[in-house]
Amino acid sequence: MHIGLLNLERKRTKKNYRRIFVAGMEVKLPYIAAVFPEKFDIEIQDEFVTGFSYKPYDIAIISVYTNNASRSYDLATKLRKDKTHVVMIGKHVEAMPEEAMQYADTIVLGELEKGLEKLVKDLESNTIKKVYNEKINKNLSIKQPRWDLYKTNALIEIAGVGTSRGCPRLCNFCNSSGDYRKREIEEVITELIKTKERTSIIAFKDPNFGVDREHYKELMTKIIPLKLNWGAQTDISVFNDEEFLDIAKDAGCLLLEVGLESISKSVRGNYNKMFIPDQYSKLIKNAHKKGIAVRGNFMFGSDNDDINIFDNTVKFAQDLGLELTRFSILVPVPGTQYFTQFQKEGRLLYTNFPQDWKHYNNGQVTFTPKNMTPRELQQGYYHAWKKFYSPTSIIKRLAPKFMNKSMYFTLLENVPSCVINMFRKN
Numbered sequence: 001m002h003i004g005l006l007n008l009e010r011k012r013t014k015k016n017y018r019r020i021f022v023a024g025m026e027v028k029l030p031y032i033a034a035v036f037p038e039k040f041d042i043e044i045q046d047e048f049v050t051g052f053s054y055k056p057y058d059i060a061i062i063s064v065y066t067n068n069a070s071r072s073y074d075l076a077t078k079l080r081k082d083k084t085h086v087v088m089i090g091k092h093v094e095a096m097p098e099e100a101m102q103y104a105d106t107i108v109l110g111e112l113e114k115g116l117e118k119l120v121k122d123l124e125s126n127t128i129k130k131v132y133n134e135k136i137n138k139n140l141s142i143k144q145p146r147w148d149l150y151k152t153n154a155l156i157e158i159a160g161v162g163t164s165r166g167c168p169r170l171c172n173f174c175n176s177s178g179d180y181r182k183r184e185i186e187e188v189i190t191e192l193i194k195t196k197e198r199t200s201i202i203a204f205k206d207p208n209f210g211v212d213r214e215h216y217k218e219l220m221t222k223i224i225p226l227k228l229n230w231g232a233q234t235d236i237s238v239f240n241d242e243e244f245l246d247i248a249k250d251a252g253c254l255l256l257e258v259g260l261e262s263i264s265k266s267v268r269g270n271y272n273k274m275f276i277p278d279q280y281s282k283l284i285k286n287a288h289k290k291g292i293a294v295r296g297n298f299m300f301g302s303d304n305d306d307i308n309i310f311d312n313t314v315k316f317a318q319d320l321g322l323e324l325t326r327f328s329i330l331v332p333v334p335g336t337q338y339f340t341q342f343q344k345e346g347r348l349l350y351t352n353f354p355q356d357w358k359h360y361n362n363g364q365v366t367f368t369p370k371n372m373t374p375r376e377l378q379q380g381y382y383h384a385w386k387k388f389y390s391p392t393s394i395i396k397r398l399a400p401k402f403m404n405k406s407m408y409f410t411l412l413e414n415v416p417s418c419v420i421n422m423f424r425k426n
């Protein structure tokens with residue numbers, strides 16, 4: 001039986017050169033492949049990395065998130081015409097199950113691998129159901145990912161590894177909030193040893209690598225002998241923990257990514273996020289002192305933001321000496337408080353769903369902001385990227401760190417970001 005595990009980009013791209021240098025290999029599809037016994041003929045197509053070519057399957061499992069939803073639905077419609085049984089999974093399916101059910105034969109909600117294990121059993125007895133919805137348990141266990149099925153042509157491969165899911169924090173724009181659960185450390189170590197046969201560069205995919213501080217310290221201590229190079233997303237509170245940073249460094253941490261979200265105190269309150277803004281400079285220096293690079297991310301579009309927010313944020317990020325940043329525009333994704341609120345207030349700019357889901361990505365304005373026009377927000381977002389990743393800004397930020405290995409690692413992103421933003425048409 002031929003099974004396709006598919007993940008589409010928001011729009012079809014011809015930018016194949018992106019796949020030549022660095023492949024950020026997402027682990028979700030290899031984890032799903034591991035649920036199937038070896039007798040199944042499984043093919044992974046992750047358009048971001050492997051590219052995508054259309055073909056019918058016996059079963060296609062499509063990973064759906066909000067901004068690829070309309071393309072995923074189109075693909076599902078075509079596949080079903082070609083007699084493929086379409087299964088849909090993903091955050092968007094969790095948030096909009098009724099919508100997804102119009103395009104899928106089966107949807108899987110709740111704890112993904114558990115739902116899929118049931119589906120595989122039913123598949124063998126030809127009794128596949130319309131919906132699988134498995135309860136989320138406190139303990140998470142995942143089979144070893146099938147990296148052998150994930151083919152890339154890239155010079156550098158970065159492998160995703162998930163050691164936990166969910167996050168106990170309550171940030172109201174984030175769809176990872178809630179249901180925190182983690183894997184046994186030994187299970188993760190086995191996976192890392194196996195993954196190292198392919199690449200020693202790891203991106204931990206935990207929404208918040210640091211929630212259970214002692215657990216992560218134990219995990220990091222145990223991976224020191226593996227001599228990996230890795231990065232992870234965490235919250236700013238771990239930057240206050242010298243022991244955490246020391247162990248992270250010894251374990252091969254090159255980069256910590258943290259959501260700083262906004263420089264405005266009133267905005268931070270709006271996001272319901274825990275902040276210690278007055279200490280950012282000191283905290284980020286703590287990581288820099290250990291030789292760990294920091295990506296601090298900011299989001300534009302809160303009701304308190306006005307047109308001054310863009311230059312002020314870039315300056316703040318440069319003053320912090322961040323090696324990397326990611327600017328985004330607030331996206332009212334379904335399932336979050338913002339979607340409900342903006343819908344109620346009539347502020348959503350695109351409401352022809354599902355076609356309009358493609359606009360709901362963090363580089364596009366999808367709502368009317370309070371203190372500027374949608375165009376000002378969009379232009380300000382481009383301006384911030386250009387300014388932060390200008391050649392002078394890169395030199396100023398990185399030159400003082402020329403002795404750090406982690407700085408060279410961040411060049412892999414600073415340089416392409418500089419080139420892309422120089423040629424970006426607003």
Ligand code: SF4
Binds near residue numbers: 170
């Ligand atoms: S801390 Fe990060 S992962 Fe956790 S809910 Fe907030 S934004 Fe999401």
